[in-house]
Every structure is written in C-alpha cells, then in structure tokens.
Amino acid sequence: MLVGPAIIMKLVVAVIVIASIVASSDSPVQVHVALGSNPGTITFTWNTRYTTPTTYVRIASGSSWLYYQGTFRSFKDSSNSWIIHSVTVQLNPDTRYQYQVGCQVNGFSSSLSLLVPSDQAPANFLLFGDLSTAQDGADSWTDMNDNAKDYLIQAMIHVGDLAYDLSSKSSTVGDDFMATIQPTAHYVPYMICAGNHEASDNYYNYLQRFDMPNNKFYYTFTIGYVRFLAIHTEAFLSETDMLPTMMSYIKSVLNRNDEDKAAYPWLIVFGHRPMYCSSKAKADACGPEADVLKQYLEPLFTIYGVDLYINGHVHNYQRTAPVYQGIVTSGSAYGDVYMYPKSPIYITTGGPGSDDTNSKIDWTDAPDWLIAGEEDFTFSILNVYNQTHLYWEQQKTKNNKITDAFWVVK
Numbered sequence: 076m077l078v079g080p081a082i083i084m085k086l087v088v089a090v091i092v093i094a095s096i097v098a099s100s101d102s103p104v105q106v107h108v109a110l111g112s113n114p115g116t117i118t119f120t121w122n123t124r125y126t127t128p129t130t131y132v133r134i135a136s137g138s139s140w141l142y143y144q145g146t147f148r149s150f151k152d153s154s155n156s157w158i159i160h161s162v163t164v165q166l167n168p169d170t171r172y173q174y175q176v177g178c179q180v181n182g183f184s185s186s187l188s189l190l191v192p193s194d195q196a197p198a199n200f201l202l203f204g205d206l207s208t209a210q211d212g213a214d215s216w217t218d219m220n221d222n223a224k225d226y227l228i229q230a231m232i233h234v235g236d237l238a239y240d241l242s243s244k245s246s247t248v249g250d251d252f253m254a255t256i257q258p259t260a261h262y263v264p265y266m267i268c269a270g271n272h273e274a275s276d277n278y279y280n281y282l283q284r285f286d287m288p289n290n291k292f293y294y295t296f297t298i299g300y301v302r303f304l305a306i307h308t309e310a311f312l313s314e315t316d317m318l319p320t321m322m323s324y325i326k327s328v329l330n331r332n333d334e335d336k337a338a339y340p341w342l343i344v345f346g347h348r349p350m351y352c353s354s355k356a357k358a359d360a361c362g363p364e365a366d367v368l369k370q371y372l373e374p375l376f377t378i379y380g381v382d383l384y385i386n387g388h389v390h391n392y393q394r395t396a397p398v399y400q401g402i403v404t405s406g407s408a409y410g411d412v413y414m415y416p417k418s419p420i421y422i423t424t425g426g427p428g429s430d431d432t433n434s435k436i437d438w439t440d441a442p443d444w445l446i447a448g449e450e451d452f453t454f455s456i457l458n459v460y461n462q463t464h465l466y467w468e469q470q471k472t473k474n475n476k477i478t479d480a481f482w483v484v485k
C-alpha cells in the first residue's frame with residue numbers, strides 16, 4: 076500500500092502533538108528556593124518526572140539570560156519517582172531577579188520572580204512548626220501567602236514536622252506539600268530543620284527534596300541583622316551519634332568574632348523540640364526531654380547571648396520571659412517589652428495546623444517564666460527593624476487577629 080503525503084503529514088502532526096504533551100507534562104514542578112550560608116547565595120530546587128539533558132537556572136539580565144548549571148539526583152518511593160534538580164547561584168542581596176528553571180532542550184518554566192534577602196537591613200520573617208496541608212494547615216498557608224505579599228517577607232522558617240509526613244502514601248503527601256508551598260517558596264526562601272516526623276527512611280524525603288546549607292541538619296545563615304543557627308534536636312534524644320560533631324559546630328557558630336557580632340547583632344537559634352514549655356499532654360516533651368536539651372544548650376545560649384530560641388513539636392504557641400535554669404532573669408521580663416534581656420526568650424510556635432487539634436497549655440500549674448500562650452491555630456511574624464529593635468507578632472489563622480506581640484530592645 077502506498078502511504079500518501081496526507082497520511083504522512085497526519086502522522087507527523089500526531090508525533091509532534093504527542094511530543095509536546097510529553098514535554099509540557101514534564102515541565103518543572105515544586106519549584107522552591109533556599110539560602111546558602113553566605114548573603115546572596117540562593118539554591119533553586121525543582122522536580123521533573125524524567126531525566127533531562129541539562130539542569131539550568133537562567134536569570135534575566137537586561138534583555139538576555141545568564142545561565143547557571145546545576146546537578147540532579149533521583150528520588151524513588153515505590154511507584155513514585157522524580158528527578159530533583161538543584162542549582163546554587165551567588166546573587167546580590169536585596170535585589171529582585173526574574174528567573175526560569177529547566178533545560179535548554181526540554182524547555183524552561185514560566186518566568187518567576189525572586190527578592191534576594193537583604194543583608195544588614197530591616198527584614199521580616201514568617202515562622203512556624205508542625206504544619207500540614209490538611210484543612211487548618213491549609214488555612215494557615217492562605218494567610219501566610221497573603222502576609223508574604225503584604226509584608227515583604229524575607230524568609231519562611233519551618234521548625235520541623237512537615238506535611239505529616241512527607242513520606243506518607245508513597246511520598247505523595249510530600250508532593251502535595253511541595254505543590255502547596257511553591258506559590259510562596261519560589262520567591263521567599265524556605266528554610267527548614269528536621270522534626271521527628273521527618274525521620275523515616277533516614278530522613279530520605281527531607282534530605283532529597285530540600286537543599287539546606289552545610290549538612291542540611293544543622294547550619295547557619297544570615298538575613299538582615301540576624302545570624303540564624305538551625306539545630307537538629309533529634310540528636311539530643313535518639314541520634315546521639317551525631318551529637319559531638321553537632322555540638323562543636325554549634326559552639327563554633329555561637330562563639331562569633333566581633334566583626335560578625337557587629338554585622339549581625341541578633342542571634343536566633345531554631346530547632347524542632349522545645350527547651351521551655353508547659354503542657355499536660357506533652358509532659359515528656361516539656362519535661363525530661365526538654366531537660367536533656369537544656370543540659371547541653373542552655374549555658375551556651377546564655378553565655379553567647381542567644382536572643383531567641385524558636386521551636387515547634389508542641390502544638391500551640393508559648394512565649395517565655397528571659398529565663399535561665401528556670402529563673403526569670405530580667406526586671407522588665409513580665410511585660411511585652413523586654414529591655415536588655417540577660418538570657419534567651421523561648422518561643423514555641425507549633426500551632427499553625429498539624430495532623431491533629433492543638434494541645435492545651437497547662438495554665439493551672441504555669442511556671443513564672445510562661446508569659447503568653449495561645450491554643451488556637453496561629454503562626455509567627457518577626458520584624459527585625461534594626462540593630463536594637465525586634466518585634467514579634469503571633470497571628471491567628473483565618474481572622475488576622477494578633478493574639479500576642481512583644482518587643483526585644485537591646
């Protein structure tokens with residue numbers, strides 16, 4: 076049989092259509108950005124279903140593009156597999172960029188925009204732990220996305236327990252979570268530490284899907300006037316092999332030189348588990364487990380002038396006075412303005428919506444150092460105005476009400 080030109084044309088058209096469907100159905104998804112250890116270092120991370128000939132971020136520069144090459148790794152959980160691409164680029168702080176991620180052969184994503192966080196300038200942050208994409212968590216996401224637009228948020232800090240769990244249902248819960256964070260996390264750096272819910276398969280989802288600095292478990296970075304230190308609190312309780320090297324890392328970051336202190340006068344540590352909290356339901360977490368963390372960290376935090384320690388794990392909001400070994404240390408500690416605190420303030424922000432209702436705070440037996448708390452769904456907004464003034468707000472999900480606020484002045 077003779078195959079006529081019309082049929083060949085139809086075949087060619089069909090092949091082209093199928094090729095373009097395959098290409099477009101494998102365009103980059105789950106795009107998110109994170110900070111590196113130095114100001115202006117940004118890592119772009121995204122997924123495709125299949126390997127691509129190249130992995131690139133291109134950044135608009137006038138009317139052309141600057142190309143930055145990266146690497147890829149494969150991700151596999153039963154029938155669910157991805158190629159995860161990652162590119163690290165040095166950019167200028169406090170500068171807005173247009174970028175696309177993808178591949179010269181298979182195509183790039185649509186144009187996305189990113190504001191690289193400022194260095195030694197005012198900066199705002201969203202902070203929270205223990206967040207799922209189920210209903211209450213989804214409402215927090217809606218509110219936080221609005222805040223990110225309105226307040227020019229420089230980074231989101233998720234202090235462990237992501238998605239409940241990233242690994243659930245062949246890691247498709249992780250896919251839903253990554254798709255939920257993309258609308259914000261493609262332009263606001265998303266910084267995380269690992270909670271107990273990340274532990275399955277040796278933190279496989281946590282380590283594969285995200286690009287945090289250093290070894291991804293404990294690391295440091297700066298934004299505005301703040302030096303942040305992320306710690307891996309599971310190491311104090313069950314993964315003690317990691318403890319000696321982590322402790323020497325923590326000491327080296329806390330023991331900063333004078334130049335670092337001058338540039339970044341605020342020192343904020345975050346980790347998943349609490350050091351100070353009050354809860355009947357989480358009596359162990361706030362009791363003997365918190366005591367283990369205190370034993371290792373509290374003297375160091377106090378000697379080296381940590382301003383805030385921020386954690387999740389307990390599903391509500393709690394704020395302490397400046398406290399050391401259970402004793403409130405500063406005269407102005409009982410109000411909403413802390414003047415020249417002599418020890419860290421401990422904040423639990425684990426109540427934006429997890430896999431469960433929030434826990435009750437134990438007010439009947441409340442210690443002196445517990446100043447404020449909220450059991451409704453909330454998340455935190457931190458404004459670091461300058462070298463001397465920091466302002467914290469705890470916002471309720473769904474109604475934008477501020478349920479607690481305080482200043483630290485030094």
Ligand SMILES: *[C@@H]1O[C@H](CO)[C@@H](O)[C@H](O)[C@H]1NC(C)=O
Pocket residue numbers: 460461462463464
């Ligand atoms: C720091 O910010 C606070 C709050 O906006 C302001 O009252 C204070 O004057 C500022 N200090 C300096 C030195 O700019």
